[in-house]
Amino acid sequence: MWNPSEWQYRGEGNKHLVLFYNGCSTDLRGKVIRLQKLRSDSQAIADESLQDARRYLETLEKVFAPLLGESYVQHMEVIELPNEFLVEAALMTHREKNFDRLSTYGQLCDDLLSGPVAVEIKPKWGFMPKMDGQKQKTCRFCMHSHLRGSHSHYCPIDLYSGDRSRIVKALSALTITPRNNFRVCMNEPFTADALHTLIAEIIMTDPILPNLAELQKSLDELDIERIWPMYEEQKDQLQHLSIDEWARAVNNFKSGSHRDDHIQRIMEYTLSMTFKDCSVMICIGASADKQIEWYFDGRWHSSTYSVRVIDLDLKSVDNIDRWYELDQTIVQHAVKSGLNRQCENTS
Ligand SMILES: [Zn+2]
Known part of the structure; x- marks a missing residue:
């Protein structure tokens, strides 16, 4: 399912790399993946990235969506990515490489920038x-x-x-x-x-x-x-x-x-x-x-x-x-x- 050749570079900040889907799966069309850039390869950091991603989703769901209304909050899913995908994705960076690897857990969300x-x-x-x-x-x-x-x-x-x-x-x-x-x-x-x-x-x-x-x-x-x-x-x-x-x-x-x-x-x-x-x-x-x-x-x-x-x-x-x-x-x-x-x- 996670074929790196179907994903393309969208942009990046200091902390994240964002890829958009450019393949044929109707489930993934219109989606982006946000991957956290990590400096070290220790397991502790990988676990933290999963906790951070889950905590962010939980606050959206329990704190902000009830105040703003469900439809105004961007839906996301925490996904685990295979190593081959992460290695290929890391090569897509357009910047001078400022990370050692990408987080195993990414956030899959709607691509808000796909329209005109x-x-x-x-x-x-x-x-x-x-x-x-x-x-x-x-x-x-x-x-x-x-x-x-x-x-x-x-x-x-x-x-x-x-x-x-x-x-x-x-x-x-x-x-x-x-x-x-x-x-x-x-x-x-x-x-x-x-x-x-x-x-x-x-x-x-x-x-x-x-x-x-x-x-x-x-x-x-x-x-x-x-x-x-x-x-x-x-x-x-x-x-x-x-x-x-x-x-x-x-x-x-x-x-x-x-x-x-x-x-x-x-x-x-x-x-x-x-x-x-x-x-x-x-x-x-x-x-x-x-x-x-x-x-x-x-x-x-x-x-x-x-x-x-x-x-x-x-x-x-x-x-x-x-x-x-x-x-x-x-x-x-x-x-x-x-x-x-x-x-x-x-x-
Ligand atoms: Zn004023």
């Missing part, structure tokens, strides 16, 4: 917290950009606004200054105007951005300024949280219970940070499952698309000290420098 166009957006914080002062006026992303001295005109509040012209404005700003917030993968020519029109239409039609903003906001009801003192008191009870404990926190959140429980609130805040840092993949054509009509250049067009949320890594509560410090640095800099940017539409 795919857009990856990391939209960041889509809500204004209920806090006084600078936080009421300028959104978190704009304050952080200001601290970094960035000249980007992207404001997430525009992208999440539901208003066509503000969404197009946000997409244009992302095109000019993509940083790590925007990536376009095109296998067919598309003008920037056509792409912005189509993506804006999808953003206005699909519930994913409003859902993400709502999750970010309701999981972060108290703001880090109130969460941090709770964390300082409860730290010792928050060591080694299991996936089942996270799943319980998700259930409590969904049922609206345990609102006075500080540990619950700290875990909710930590979950909100994943949703503030995840990416939305919008794929046009190919294995797309939804349909959209859009008007451009004097006529109507019809396209199919699919939306998946990626980079859903469960963060550790240990980050709360660092998040609080960063929050204070960002806000104090904005106040001291007299940042006057107004992100929320006040009309």
Whole structure:
């Protein structure tokens, strides 16, 4: 079944090599395999890669899918690959070889980049917290950009606004200054105007951005300024949280219970940070499952698309000290420098 000649190079990062299927099996068509690059050949690392892959799948299934909806989460399967396959796959690397071998266990998932166009957006914080002062006026992303001295005109509040012209404005700003917030993968020519029109239409039609903003906001009801003192008191009870404990926190959140429980609130805040840092993949054509009509250049067009949320890594509560410090640095800099940017539409 695992014939290396039927797989081709798709891309690679520092940690993974990705191959796509180019053979005749209908079960594998439209799939990719992600293989972890390993430095040493010890068995311990192989076992760890299996545990990591399983843990990631379990958090998707028990923690993130119940919050986002099953259809927005990318399905994957952990598979064991024969040695001959791994040896051939290792030869496909396009980089200077920075690993000794590939993990025996790979992740088999849908190929999100097989269609004519795919857009990856990391939209960041889509809500204004209920806090006084600078936080009421300028959104978190704009304050952080200001601290970094960035000249980007992207404001997430525009992208999440539901208003066509503000969404197009946000997409244009992302095109000019993509940083790590925007990536376009095109296998067919598309003008920037056509792409912005189509993506804006999808953003206005699909519930994913409003859902993400709502999750970010309701999981972060108290703001880090109130969460941090709770964390300082409860730290010792928050060591080694299991996936089942996270799943319980998700259930409590969904049922609206345990609102006075500080540990619950700290875990909710930590979950909100994943949703503030995840990416939305919008794929046009190919294995797309939804349909959209859009008007451009004097006529109507019809396209199919699919939306998946990626980079859903469960963060550790240990980050709360660092998040609080960063929050204070960002806000104090904005106040001291007299940042006057107004992100929320006040009309
Ligand atoms: Zn803003």
